[in-house]
Amino acid sequence: MSVRNEKYPEVTLAAIVVGTVVGILLVICSTYSGLLMGFTIGGSALAAIVGFGILRGLLGRGTIIENNINQTVASGINIATAGVIFTIPAFYLMDQEFNFALAAASSAAGAALGVLFIIPLRKQMIELDRLRFPTGTAVAAVLRSPGAGVKKAVVLAVGLIVGAVVTALTVAGVLPKTVDLGPLVGSPPYVANVWAVSVFSLGAGYITGAPGLVVLAGGILAYWLVAPLAVEWRWVDPELINQLRHASGPATYQAGAEIAQWIRANINRPIGIGMLVGGALIGVLLSLPSMGGALRGLARAGLKETREELPLSVLGLGILAAFVLLVVATKTALPEAELGTVLLIGLLATVWIAMAGLVVAQATGMTDWSPISGLALLSIVVFFLLGKEATAAILIGAAVCVAIGECADMMQDLKTGHLVGAVPIRQQVVELAVVAIGPIVCLLVLDVLARGPGIGPDSTMKLTAPQAQAVVATIEAVEGGGVPWGKYAGGATVGGLLSLSGFPGLGVLVGLSMYLPLAYILTYGVGCIVQVVTARVVGRQAAEDWGLPFAAGLLAGEPLVELGYVLYRLAFTAAAGGAAAS
Amino acid sequence: MRTVLSGFLLVVGTVVATLGFARTDPKEPGWRQKIQIHYPVAAAGLVLMLTAIALRYSGRVAPADRGRNDSDDPAAPPSTGIDIGAIRQALSAARDQIRTLEQEEGETAVPPAAIERIVTAHLMPIIERRHQILEQLGGRRFAELFGVIAEAERWLNRAWSAAVDGYPAEVNRSLANARRDLESALALVESWLVPGTR
Known part of the structure; x- marks a missing residue:
C-alpha cells in the first residue's frame, strides 16, 4: 500500500462518471426485466463491485469513500426504474396517450422529494435507532473488503460465488425458484408452505439477525393461522373452495395455492399495508423527543467549521421547488380542474410522499424489504378518488413510487456511508444532482421498447408489464367501488397498537410479514435463525466478522447473475429483431 | 410473569x-x-x-418514577439507575486511545486494526446498551449523547478507510475530529454528573 499525502479523494469526476454509466446501464436492464418478468435489479452492491473493477482495476485509483460515491450515484439512478415501470406502462396497457414531458417532470419531482424528505431523518434512523439496512451494511462490507484482510475478502468472494451459482442454477431452471413442502409434510393444500430458493433473502435475513424473527413469526401467524381459519370459516371466494373440493392429486395443491393467493391479495395485503402505515406513524410519534434532538443536531451542524449535512433551509427550498413542479404537472394533466383542487392534490401528494417514504425507509432499515408496490397502489387509489381521472392518478402514483424508492435508497447509501466514514452532505448532494437521470432514461427506454417489441396484455406482445397490470386492475376496482378501506383502517389500528406496545417498530415488522409472500419470509427467516444460532455457537463478534462478509457476498451474487441474464435476453432480442428485419 | x-x-x-x-x-x-x-x-x-x-x-412505572428527573429537565442530573460513570470511562478510554494513535502517527502509519479496536472495544459496548440508556436518559438527552458518539464513530470509520487507502494526513484529521466529538460527549456526560451545570 503506497502512502499519499494529498487530499483524500471522495467526490471525484471518475466516481461520478463511472456511477452514472453503471446506473444508466442498470436502468436499461431493469426496465427490460421489469416489463418482461416483473423484477428489477438491485444496484448498490453491483455498482460497488463494478466500481472497484473500473476505478481500482482499470484506472488504478479509487479510494473506499470514492467508490461509495460511485455506488451512491449508480443506485440513485437505478432505483427510479422500479417506480416508473410499476406505474407508467399502465398507459400502454389502457391504450391511453400520455405526455412524455409530464411523466418525466412528475417522476423527477417525486425523486427529488424522496431524497429531500428523508435526509433530515438520517440522524434518527442511522445514528440513534441504528437500523440495520442490510443492503447498505452488505455494500459497506464489499467496500471495506480491501482493508478487512485477505481471509475476509476470500469469505466474501466465496459468498458471492455461492450466490451467483445458486441464482444461475435457478435462472437456468436446474434448481426450482420455489420448493413446495406442502405435499411432503402433508399440510392442508391452502396453507402456503412454499420456500423461495433465494440467496438474497437468506443473506438479508442473516444480516438482520434476531429482529427479523418477528417478520417470520408474523408471516407464520398470517399464513399458517389466519389463512386456514379464513378457509375454515368460508371467507374465501366460494368458487375457489369448490375447485379445491373437486381437485385430486397434484391439482389439489394447485387449487390450494390459488386459495392462498386469494387470501394474500384480499385479506393479508390490505391489512398489512394498513399496519405498515399505522405502525410507522405511531413509531414516529413515539420518536418525536429524540427526533427533535436529532433535528437540533442537524441545525447545529450548520454552525460547525465543515458542514456535514444539507441545511434545513436548502431542504425546504428544494421541497418547495419539487412541489411546484408536481403542481404544474398535475394542472397540465387536469386542465379542467380548479387551481384550488390542483394545489390540494399537489399538497396531499407531497405530504403522502413524506409519510410513505418514512414507512419504506423504516421497513428497509429493519428488514431490507420495501413495500413500494403496495404503497404505490394505495396512492393511485387515493389520487384517483381525488381527481376522478386515471392520467393524473398514474402520474402522481409514479411520483410517489419513484420518491419512496429514492427514500429507501438514500438511507441505504447513507448507512453505507456511515460505515465507511463518508461525509453525509457529499452523498446527499451527488444523489440530488443525479436523481432525475433515472426516471428520464427509464421513460426513454420504455418508449423504445413500446415501439419495438411492444407493451400490452395481449399474449402476442412480448412485454406484459406484470406490475403495471396490477395498477390497471386497481383502477378498475376503484371504478367499481371496491376499495377495502375497512381493512386498511383496521390494519392501521392494529399496526399502531403494536408499535405502542413497547417493541420498537413492531407494527412495521408485522405489517411487512402480512404484506410479503410467505415463500420469501420463510427463507429470510432461515437466514435470521442461522445468524442467531451462529452467534450463540461462535460468539457475536465472530458471527459478525465472518458471517457478514459471506452474507454480503450472497446479497451481491444474486443481482450480478440477474444482470447477466437480462443482458443476455436483451442481446437475444436484438439479434432476433435483426434477423427478422433482414 | x-x-x-x-x-x-x-x-x-x-x-x-x-x-x-x-x-x-x-x-x-x-x-x-x-x-x-x-x-x-x-x-x-x-x-x-x-x-x-x-x-x-x-x-415500567417503578423505573420511570425512579428516573423521573432524567427526562427533559436540563437542570436535573440523571438518577443513578444507569451507570453513567461506566459510559464516561468508556468514552475516556476511547479518547485516550485516539490520543496515543495521534502521537504515534508522526512516527509510523496507523494500522487500521488499531482504529477498529477503538470502535469495537470502547464504543460498541455503549451502543449496544442504547435501549436501556434511552429509557434512563429520555429522548432528548439520548439524542444529544448518541448523536455525538455516532459522529465520533463515523470519523473513526473514515480514519480506518483512509488508513487502508494510505492517506495518513486524512487519518490524522479524522482521528482529531473523532477525539473532538468524544470530548463533547464526555463534557455532556460530566455535566449530568455535576448537578446544576446544565
Missing part, C-alpha cells in the same frame, strides 16, 4: 383483531351484516391488545 402475560395477550389480540378486520370489505355481498358481526370481534382483539400494552407500561 407480567411480561409473558402481556406478550401472550398482544399475540392473541393481534390475531383476533386481524381476523375481525378481515371481514370488512364493502365489495363483498352483505358486508354491512358481516361488519355487525365482525367489528365486535375486532374490537375485542383491540381491547386485548390495549390490556397488553397497559400491563407492559404498568410494569
